[in-house]
Amino acid sequence: MEGIKTGFKNFDELTNGLDYRKVYALFGDKESGKEQFIYKLVQSALSAKNAIVYVLTSKSYSELITEFNSRGININPYLGADFRILDDFSRTNSPSATDNSYAKILNGPLDLTGLSVSLSSANSDFVKDAKPVINIFDNLSNLLIYNNPVTVYRFLQFVVGKAKLAGITTIFSIDVAMHPPEVIETIKNISDAVIDLKLQEGKRYFKLSGTSKEVLQFKEIE
Amino acid sequence: MIEYKGLDGITDKDFDPYFGIAKLDEQLKGIPSKKVVLISASPSVGNEVFGYQIIHKNITSGVKVLVFLNRTSPQSYLTEMKEYDFPANENLFIIDAYSGITGIKSDETDHIRVIGNPYDKEEVRTKVLKELGNGYGLLVIDSFSLLADFFDFSFATSFMNDIKKEVVSKDSAAVLLFTDWGYEKQNVDKLLSNVNSTIEVKGIEKRVIFGQYFAVLKCDWIEENPAFSSVLFKAMKPGGIKVYFPKILVTGPTDAGKSSFIHSASKNAVSVDKLGGTIALDHGTVDFQGYRADLFGTPGQERFDPLLKMLGGEAIGVFLVVDSTKPEQFPRAVEMLRKTETYGLPVVVIANKSDLDGALKKEEIREKLHLDSAIILIQTVAEDLSKVDPNEPTKLKEAGINEALSALFKQLT
Numbered sequence A: 001m002e003g004i005k006t007g008f009k010n011f012d013e014l015t016n017g018l019d020y021r022k023v024y025a026l027f028g029d030k031e032s033g034k035e036q037f038i039y040k041l042v043q044s045a046l047s048a049k050n051a052i053v054y055v056l057t058s059k060s061y062s063e064l065i066t067e068f069n070s071r072g073i074n075i076n077p078y079l080g081a082d083f084r085i086l087d088d089f090s091r092t093n094s095p096s097a098t099d100n101s102y103a104k105i106l107n108g109p110l111d112l113t114g115l116s117v118s119l120s121s122a123n124s125d126f127v128k129d130a131k132p133v134i135n136i137f138d139n140l141s142n143l144l145i146y147n148n149p150v151t152v153y154r155f156l157q158f159v160v161g162k163a164k165l166a167g168i169t170t171i172f173s174i175d176v177a178m179h180p181p182e183v184i185e186t187i188k189n190i191s192d193a194v195i196d197l198k199l200q201e202g203k204r205y206f207k208l209s210g211t212s213k214e215v216l217q218f219k220e221i222e
Numbered sequence B: 001m002i003e004y005k006g007l008d009g010i011t012d013k014d015f016d017p018y019f020g021i022a023k024l025d026e027q028l029k030g031i032p033s034k035k036v037v038l039i040s041a042s043p044s045v046g047n048e049v050f051g052y053q054i055i056h057k058n059i060t061s062g063v064k065v066l067v068f069l070n071r072t073s074p075q076s077y078l079t080e081m082k083e084y085d086f087p088a089n090e091n092l093f094i095i096d097a098y099s100g101i102t103g104i105k106s107d108e109t110d111h112i113r114v115i116g117n118p119y120d121k122e123e124v125r126t127k128v129l130k131e132l133g134n135g136y137g138l139l140v141i142d143s144f145s146l147l148a149d150f151f152d153f154s155f156a157t158s159f160m161n162d163i164k165k166e167v168v169s170k171d172s173a174a175v176l177l178f179t180d181w182g183y184e185k186q187n188v189d190k191l192l193s194n195v196n197s198t199i200e201v202k203g204i205e206k207r208v209i210f211g212q213y214f215a216v217l218k219c220d221w222i223e224e225n226p227a228f229s230s231v232l233f234k235a236m237k238p239g240g241i242k243v244y245f246p247k248i249l250v251t252g253p254t255d256a257g258k259s260s261f262i263h264s265a266s267k268n269a270v271s272v273d274k275l276g277g278t279i280a281l282d283h284g285t286v287d288f289q290g291y292r293a294d295l296f297g298t299p300g301q302e303r304f305d306p307l308l309k310m311l312g313g314e315a316i317g318v319f320l321v322v323d324s325t326k327p328e329q330f331p332r333a334v335e336m337l338r339k340t341e342t343y344g345l346p347v348v349v350i351a352n353k354s355d356l357d358g359a360l361k362k363e364e365i366r367e368k369l370h371l372d373s374a375i376i377l378i379q380t381v382a383e384d385l386s387k388v389d390p391n392e393p394t395k396l397k398e399a400g401i402n403e404a405l406s407a408l409f410k411q412l413t
């Protein structure tokens, strides 16, 4: 099967895109372009008829949609149908926020059970519709800040186990600078492949390891 | 203690804590005081709705409930409860061990006690134990596994012992919600050895989740210790936990009132019919006393007999509907049980149209159908005879419908 195109021309040419069913850790610092990478990937994957469950931990679903729109990505036609948001952020500011047809409001970063239940059920819905599914965690850093790391590892192990069984592709986005090296090391171990992003002198670069077509030296991403 | 009557109706004066969940209350007779129950869920199914429902059942029957929250904020928790149609009332008290973690300020109120530093295990312990002195009928901890995650199992185990002592001395009871993330078995076993009852909540899953079930693994206050079977359930939003029967068959001779029965028992029934006669099937979903069931109705006309076997497949119980004025159709009724291959399943016979002149008496029907004395027969009648339309299913009186549902559901759990 063809990989999942990210929408970045030379990334896709050099790597064949992301492999289905694999678990990717997306590492980078604040300015490295992780969000830009994910948003473009979302656009490209949705237009190629994939379904996406987007786990959001650091902003509200309405902010996310605004960000898509401000980048010229028209997400609206996909909302609910192929794009579902699990919003683990909104309740922190507005405790009475409630669900709508495309965003499920979760209880917050400590309720990993609630997140795992909602993820299982959103995944089941998409898999039953015979759609290839991608789970995107934007981002893990917030879960790691609030919880004991061991608790998060256990959670990730569970989520990854389920995803593998169901043939789902997973992407974890992590802000590397926020965590001690052993945390980053463990996330690597849970993942199959690692994408590193960095910003240098105004240009963005990537590396990819753990897939059939690796790119082990930083290459410009545009 | 007032006896819980389950499917026979819920007494409006329940003084002791109950689950408020069908089947659990019928089997365990509620949660006696001095007992600690642990509800252990798989992470893909969760048990928070069990918590909401247990709390709601108790606060609405006058039991003072204390809920310890470390998974989310009190406001968020109450929002979620409300979405399940379980609004809080003045009997609900909260210990907030969450807000301190997120740094969002939370004010103490009459009903909310705040743990200033939820990272401090001693503050958690003493606050909870002290608060239990204020006369609660039930303590709910949501979530107990998160306490073990946050601190460690040795704290969780010793805290459990403290809770148990306190619950025993204060004549209270406790429900602990626990997610089993695949912890070390010996840690979990040690924790479980201290609880009086363990209920397991799981999913039937391969690539996707097909269903959810709960099962009582242990319960030390039921003497005869029946073999607890697992039961399927659905968590409805709103509505909460419903014990679920995926397929119940409604069959019987033509024109007996099968479609009428299904339309009267469910809110959303659909029929594939022509001039009132079913030509493919009827379907309706029933909600009754905490149970939910999907009813499938067969046609009665013989020309559709080739469908019967398929329609009966996977059914777990049967309503056999007969027209009380037409004993000549009774052999056909029994034949339909055979043709749907449901003979021998739990069955309730519905003697319909008992309002009409010439309707046979119960005993006559039993005799003519050669019914075993163990089989229950319920009479049903049109709600309003003047509205009976030959081309429409007719509305049957609720009393008979409820009696019939209750009789079959009892046999199925």
Ligand SMILES: Nc1nc2c(ncn2[C@@H]2O[C@H](COP(=O)(O)OP(=O)(O)OP(=O)(O)O)[C@@H](O)[C@H]2O)c(=O)[nH]1
Pocket: B252, B253, B254, B255, B256, B257, B258, B259, B260, B261, B276, B277, B278, B279, B298, B299, B300, B301, B352, B353, B354, B355, B356, B380, B381, B382, B385, B388, B389, B390, B391, B392, B393, B394, B396
């Ligand atoms: N008087 C009276 N009429 C009834 C009663 N129940 C149903 N009917 C009428 O009996 C007729 C048949 O009812 P249905 O519910 O369609 O019967 P059915 O068993 O589904 O019939 P088929 O699908 O053709 O096998 C309709 O005209 C109803 O209005 C009852 O209790 N009393």
Ligand SMILES: [Mg+2]
Pocket: B258, B259, B260, B276, B277, B278, B282, B297, B298, B299, B300
């Ligand atoms: Mg019919």
